Amino acid sequence: MSTEPIQNGHLLRVGDLARLTGKSVRAIRLYEEQGLLQPATRSSGGFRLYEDHAVERVRWIDLLHGLGFSLHEMHDLLRSWWSAGLGPEAMTELRELFGRKLAETRETILRHQQLERELTEGLRYLETCRVCATPAAVKGCKSCTQDHGMKNEPALVAGIVTPPGAARRFARAGFVRIDGIKTSHDRLAHESKPPVVSAGKESKA
Amino acid sequence: MSTEPIQNGHLLRVGDLARLTGKSVRAIRLYEEQGLLQPATRSSGGFRLYEDHAVERVRWIDLLHGLGFSLHEMHDLLRSWWSAGLGPEAMTELRELFGRKLAETRETILRHQQLERELTEGLRYLETCRVCATPAAVKGCKSCTQDHGMKNEPALVAGIVTPPGAARRFARAGFVRIDGIKTSHDRLAHESKPPVVSAGKESKA
DNA sequence: TCAAACCCTCACGCGTAGGTTAGATTACGG
DNA sequence: CCGTAATCTAACCTACGCGTGAGGGTTTGA
Numbered sequence: 001m002s003t004e005p006i007q008n009g010h011l012l013r014v015g016d017l018a019r020l021t022g023k024s025v026r027a028i029r030l031y032e033e034q035g036l037l038q039p040a041t042r043s044s045g046g047f048r049l050y051e052d053h054a055v056e057r058v059r060w061i062d063l064l065h066g067l068g069f070s071l072h073e074m075h076d077l078l079r080s081w082w083s084a085g086l087g088p089e090a091m092t093e094l095r096e097l098f099g100r101k102l103a104e105t106r107e108t109i110l111r112h113q114q115l116e117r118e119l120t121e122g123l124r125y126l127e128t129c130r131v132c133a134t135p136a137a138v139k140g141c142k143s144c145t146q147d148h149g150m151k152n153e154p155a156l157v158a159g160i161v162t163p164p165g166a167a168r169r170f171a172r173a174g175f176v177r178i179d180g181i182k183t184s185h186d187r188l189a190h191e192s193k194p195p196v197v198s199a200g201k202e203s204k205a
Numbered sequence: 206m207s208t209e210p211i212q213n214g215h216l217l218r219v220g221d222l223a224r225l226t227g228k229s230v231r232a233i234r235l236y237e238e239q240g241l242l243q244p245a246t247r248s249s250g251g252f253r254l255y256e257d258h259a260v261e262r263v264r265w266i267d268l269l270h271g272l273g274f275s276l277h278e279m280h281d282l283l284r285s286w287w288s289a290g291l292g293p294e295a296m297t298e299l300r301e302l303f304g305r306k307l308a309e310t311r312e313t314i315l316r317h318q319q320l321e322r323e324l325t326e327g328l329r330y331l332e333t334c335r336v337c338a339t340p341a342a343v344k345g346c347k348s349c350t351q352d353h354g355m356k357n358e359p360a361l362v363a364g365i366v367t368p369p370g371a372a373r374r375f376a377r378a379g380f381v382r383i384d385g386i387k388t389s390h391d392r393l394a395h396e397s398k399p400p401v402v403s404a405g406k407e408s409k410a
Numbered sequence: 411t412c413a414a415a416c417c418c419t420c421a422c423g424c425g426t427a428g429g430t431t432a433g434a435t436t437a438c439g440g
Numbered sequence: 441c442c443g444t445a446a447t448c449t450a451a452c453c454t455a456c457g458c459g460t461g462a463g464g465g466t467t468t469g470a
Contacts, residue, residue: 045466047417060364067320081365095331102324105317112314115272119307126300159265160286250436
């Protein structure tokens with residue numbers, strides 16, 4: 001903390017770079033392994049020595065990471081920038097990369113907005129449980145038949161019904177409202193997922 | 206494909222459950238390991254046998270997963286539902302869990318909206334590179350000094366400037382516009398990150 | 411010249427959500 | 441009774457972004 005960080009002319013060592021960027025030394029070496037950053041040179045003893053703009057690079061990495069880019073994506077980005085050599089082609093690649101990321105981002109936003117709605121709806125539902133706070137009404141809570149002011153239980157609340165082990169033989173069957181919500185698989189591949197068997201249709205009862 | 210899936214009364218085997226939900230057998234066993242799902246019983250030979258509502262449970266898991274919940278979070282959810290026993294307390298725990306998730310979700314949305322803006326801006330910037338498509342102008346592309354119609358390079362484009370190895374001695378130093386963008390560290394802890402050393406300002410030159 | 415910092419290269423560990431064998435056993439149709 | 445499909449457990453592999461040693465060399469200032 002007291003020693004001057006800069007000793008080799010104006011070159012930085014990993015520790016300096018780490019301190020200047022708030023990253024760990026390990027992280028910086030990782031970025032190097034991933035091809036995101038190279039020291040300008042090495043000392044005779046093998047120490048990594050960086051020029052000042054490495055700081056910008058690391059901040060850029062941190063920034064993109066915070067925005068959801070993986071190190072690998074950043075590498076692609078850098079590569080497509082530096083590979084094509086002749087400007088416009090590289091730019092085209094970059095545009096495509098950005099375009100893909102943009103679409104992906106928009107999807108993510110939509111999914112999370114959906115989640116936000118589900119959560120607020122779930123909370124609204126659970127709020128009405130306060131009404132049950134009388135000892136008498138409480139007993140039957142989990143097999144609650146009270147009107148929560150909604151047509152169905154919110155998706156996030158449904159499905160919680162059966163305890164592991166204790167075969168609780170569902171009180172109200174068939175409430176899952178899987179409607180328009182995406183599942184993890186939908187995002188990646190369109191499997192032959194049977195069209196939602198939404199409700200109770202057993203041969204019993 | 207031709208064999209009837211249901212043989213033990215109306216109980217399902219893992220494979221059946223897998224097919225009905227679109228998940229892999231492995232995934233289902235994983236859910237069990239995580240305490241999210243229990244077979245109603247086992248066959249004498251040790252095969253897992255599920256009742257129909259296991260299908261709902263798996264769909265619920267898939268749903269929440271798609272919404273960004275981890276298996277662990279789902280387990281917490283189930284546990285807080287089934288542990289407290291007496292309704293309202295369990296509901297309170299659930300509300301808190303939902304509340305936390307909601308806050309987290311809103312943050313995620315904001316971050317991704319930020320990313321969306323950055324990406325569109327980056328794309329807008331790269332669009333102007335088409336103008337350089339004349340052989341003459343192309344050569345200097347990477348050390349481009351042309352006016353792209355913006356005050357600064359977009360954050361996503363800045364930081365790409367130096368190729369790994371080839372010490373390119375920054376053509377335009379100090380352009381990173383880290384302004385109001387969150388970095389990954391900011392989200393977790395507020396380190397003593399030095400206040401952005403935006404440009405060359407060493408004791409040299 | 412010495413000790414304190416600092417750095418080097420392996421290399422394993424974590425948590426997530428499974429995939430993918432392997433070798434053995436079970437269930438079921440013919 | 442036999443073959444085949446399905447299932448069992450156990451264990452190891454993937455990708456991500458590092459954390460955390462171990463064991464040893466380098467720089468630097470006093």
